[in-house]
Amino acid sequence: MDRWVPDILGEGFEQLTLPLGEDHEGPVAATLVRRLPRRLHLAPPPLEDVDVLYVHGWSDYFFNRRFARFWTDRGARFHALDLRKYGRSLRDGQTPGYISDLSEYDADIGAAMEAMGRDADGTGPRRLVLVGHSTGGLILSLWADRHPGAAAAVVLNSPWLEFQLTAITRAAIAPVLELHSRLRPFDNWPQVDFGYYARAQAEVADPADPMDIVAEWRPERSMVVHVGWIHAIVAGHTRVAAGLAIDAPVCVLLSTRTVVPTKWSEALTSADTVLVVDDIARSSLKLGPSVTVERIDGALHDVFLSRREARELAYARLGRWVDAMIGV
Numbered sequence: 528m529d530r531w532v533p534d535i536l537g538e539g540f541e542q543l544t545l546p547l548g549e550d551h552e553g554p555v556a557a558t559l560v561r562r563l564p565r566r567l568h569l570a571p572p573p574l575e576d577v578d579v580l581y582v583h584g585w586s587d588y589f590f591n592r593r594f595a596r597f598w599t600d601r602g603a604r605f606h607a608l609d610l611r612k613y614g615r616s617l618r619d620g621q622t623p624g625y626i627s628d629l630s631e632y633d634a635d636i637g638a639a640m641e642a643m644g645r646d647a648d649g650t651g652p653r654r655l656v657l658v659g660h661s662t663g664g665l666i667l668s669l670w671a672d673r674h675p676g677a678a679a680a681v682v683l684n685s686p687w688l689e690f691q692l693t694a695i696t697r698a699a700i701a702p703v704l705e706l707h708s709r710l711r712p713f714d715n716w717p718q719v720d721f722g723y724y725a726r727a728q729a730e731v732a733d734p735a736d737p738m739d740i741v742a743e744w745r746p747e748r749s750m751v752v753h754v755g756w757i758h759a760i761v762a763g764h765t766r767v768a769a770g771l772a773i774d775a776p777v778c779v780l781l782s783t784r785t786v787v788p789t790k791w792s793e794a795l796t797s798a799d800t801v802l803v804v805d806d807i808a809r810s811s812l813k814l815g816p817s818v819t820v821e822r823i824d825g826a827l828h829d830v831f832l833s834r835r836e837a838r839e840l841a842y843a844r845l846g847r848w849v850d851a852m853i854g855v
Contacts, residue, residue, distance in 0.1 A: 529543060529544040529546075530543070531543050531561070534560050535615075535739075535741070536560070536590065536592055536739075537592075539562050539563075540560060540561070540562050540592070540595070541560070541561050541562075542558055542559065542560045542561075542615060543558070543559045543561070543642055544556050544557075544558055545557040545558065545559055545635070545638040545639060545642060547611060547634050547635065547638065548634075552620055552621045552622065553618065553620060553621070554618065555611045555612070555618075555621075556611065556616055556618070557608060557609060557610055557611050557616050557635040557638060557639065558608070558609040558614065558615035558616045559606055559607070559608055559609075559638075559639050559642050559643075560589055560606065560607045560608075560609070560615070561604065561605065561606045561607075562595040562596070562599050562605045563599065563604055563605075564599040564600070564601075564602050564603065564604065565599070571602070572601055572602025573601055573602060573850070573854040574598065574601040574602040574603035574849075574853065574854065575602040575603075576653045576654055577598075577601075577602070577603040577604070577653060577654045577655075577656055577679070577853065578603070578604050578606065578643050578644075578645065578651070578653050578654070578655050578656070579598045579603050579604065579605045579606060579656045579658060580606050580607075580608060580636070580639060580640075580643070580655065580656070580657055580658065580667075581594070581605070581606065581607040581608065581658040581659070581660075581663070582607075582608050582610065582636075582657075582658070582659045582660070582663030582664075582666055582667055583607070583608075583609065583610070583613065583614070583660055583661075583662075583663050584659075584660045584661025584662045584663050584664075584687070584829075585624060585661060585662040585687075585749065585750070586623075586624065586745065586746065586749045586750040587613065587614070587660070587661070587744075587745055588609045588613050588614025588615060588741070588744045588745060589607035589608075589609060589614065590738060590739065590740060590741075590745070591738065591831060591832070593736055593831075594831050595607070597842060597845070597846075598656075601849070601854070603656070604643070604653075606639065606642075606643055608635060608636065608639045610632060610635050610663075610666075611626070611632075611635055612624055612625060612626070613744070614741070614744040614745075615744070617743075617744065622713070622753065623750045623751070624750050624756065625713075625753055625755065625756050626756060626759060627708065627712060627755045627756070627758070627759055628759050628762075629665070629666055629669055629759050629760070629762070629763050630669070630673075632666050632670070633670065633673075636649075636667075636670055648674055648677060649674050649677030649678065650676070650677055654679035654680075654853065655677055655678050655679055656678065656679060656680045656681070656682065656853065657670070657671055657678045657680075657681045657682070658681075658682040658683075658684070659681075659682075659683055659684070659686060660683075660684040660685065660686075660829055661684070661685055661686065661687045661801070661802075661828065661829070662687050662760070663686075664683040664684065664685070664686025664687060664688070665686055665687045665688060665760070665763050665764070665767070666763075667681065667683070668681070668683065668686060668688070668767065668771060668773065668814055669763055669766060669767075669771070671771075671773045671775065672766075672771040672772055672773055672814075672815075675772070675774050676774065678773075678775040679775055679853055680775050680776050680777075680778070680849075680852055680853045681773060681775050681776070681777045681778070681814075682777075682778045682780075682845065682848075682849075683777065683778065683779045683780070683811070684780050684829060684830055684831065685780065685781055685782070685799060685801070685802060685804070685807065685828050685829065685830060686779060686807065686811070687760070687764075687802060687807075688764065688767045688807050688810035688811060688813075688814075689764055689767070689768070689802075689803070689806045689807060689809075689810045690760075690761060690764050691802060691803055691806075697761055697764055697765070697768075698765075700761070701761055701762075701765060704754065704757065704758040704761055705758060707754050707758070708754050708755040708757075708758035708759075711754065712753060712754055712755025712758075713753050713754070713755065714753065714754045715751055715752065715753060715754075716752040716753060716754050716756075716757045718749065718752050720748045720749045721748070721788065721791075722747040722748045723788040723791055723795050723800060724788065724795075724800050724801060724827070724828060725746075725747040725748075726747075726791065726795075727795045727796045727800065727827055728827060728829075728832050730796045731796050731827070731832075731833060731834040731835075733835050733838075736835075736838075738832070767810055767813055767814070768810065768813065769813075770813045771813060771814050771815060772815055772816075773814050773815035774815060774816075775815070775817075776817040776818075776819070776852045776853075777811070777814050777815055777817060777818045777819070778818075778819045778821065778845065778848045778849075778852070779807075779808070779811040779814075779818065779819070779820045779821065780821045780823060780826075780830045780841055780844065780845065781799070781804045781807055781808055781820065781821070781822055781823065781826070781830070782798055782799040782804050782822070782823055782824075782825075782826035782827065782828070782830065782833075782837075783798075783804070783822045783823065783824045783825075783826070784798045784799070784804065785798060785799050785800070785802065785803050785804050785805070786798040786799075786800055787800070788800040796827070796834065797825040797826075797827075797833075797834065797837070798825075798826075798827070799826070799827065799828045800827075800828060801828040802828065804822075808820050808822070819848060821841075821844045821845070821848070823837050823840055823841045823844065824837060824840070825837035825840075826838075826840075826841060
């Protein structure tokens with residue numbers, strides 16, 4: 528394992544390379560980014576005994592400094608994981624984001640846990656909070672279900688818990704996907720992305736809260752989707768639909784509405800243009816016995832990249848939930 532070095536996010540952020548062996552494309556690694564709390568509190572802060580692990584979504588990586596500060600200001604140790612073949616972990620010659628089974632990320636998460644001073648299964652002397660966005664929310668939901676007792680809380684930012692074309696469509700295409708993924712996993716999966724989600728984020732960007740984006744790691748138009756990868760996602764959705772048993776309290780943050788991005792309009796700057804949020808809200812209730820769903824009016828797919836009013840509301844709602852559920 529390499530040593531901690533300064534991260535591209537600047538002061539207060541460090542990164543650690545996590546070697547994961549090799550696959551058919553060569554050496555594989557994940558990257559852990561951390562920000563530790565500053566010791567400025569006279570009294571112990573409420574989350575002094577908390578480790579946070581964040582996992583990003585598809586065609587993405589971690590870059591949100593303010594989100595890290597939300598946790599460290601409360602005393603938590605914040606960590607974000609760029610999964611294999613994403614962001615800081617992407618190597619020349621690799622297929623960006625590709626994986627054929629979401630459980631393979633157990634190795635990435637386990638390595639991150641050990642770098643955080645925990646066991647690979649997540650157990651440790653400090654409380655663990657899992658935070659996932661979109662596909663990362665699906666990955667961590669499945670991981671938490673497979674690792675009962677590891678997490679003290681789970682926070683999901685627009686988690687991709689169901690296929691956009693309804694559960695009936697998912698069930699119908701799953702057998703075809705399984706066969707296709709076995710025969711030709713690297714075939715392209717049809718998708719249409721006009722770059723409207725990236726444009727919406729740019730339209731609502733706040734100069735007082737800047738985000739420096741590496742375009743190679745987070746392109747304006749989504750990375751190419753392959754059949755083997757979409758099969759892994761649909762298999763995950765199927766597991767969620769059958770019901771998980773996450774034994775920690777779960778907070779799900781979602782926009783109040785979905786707008787299908789067939790053409791550019793101002794409406795795309797105040798809605799989720801990626802997921803069908805009402806379907807996600809319903810699927811959230813299958814994660815476990817304690818689920819809170821927070822609907823954020825005017826939010827984008829990443830609620831913490833929304834217009835200022837929606838973003839501030841998301842932070843306020845999350846802060847209230849954190850204070851009530853894990854702040855004591």
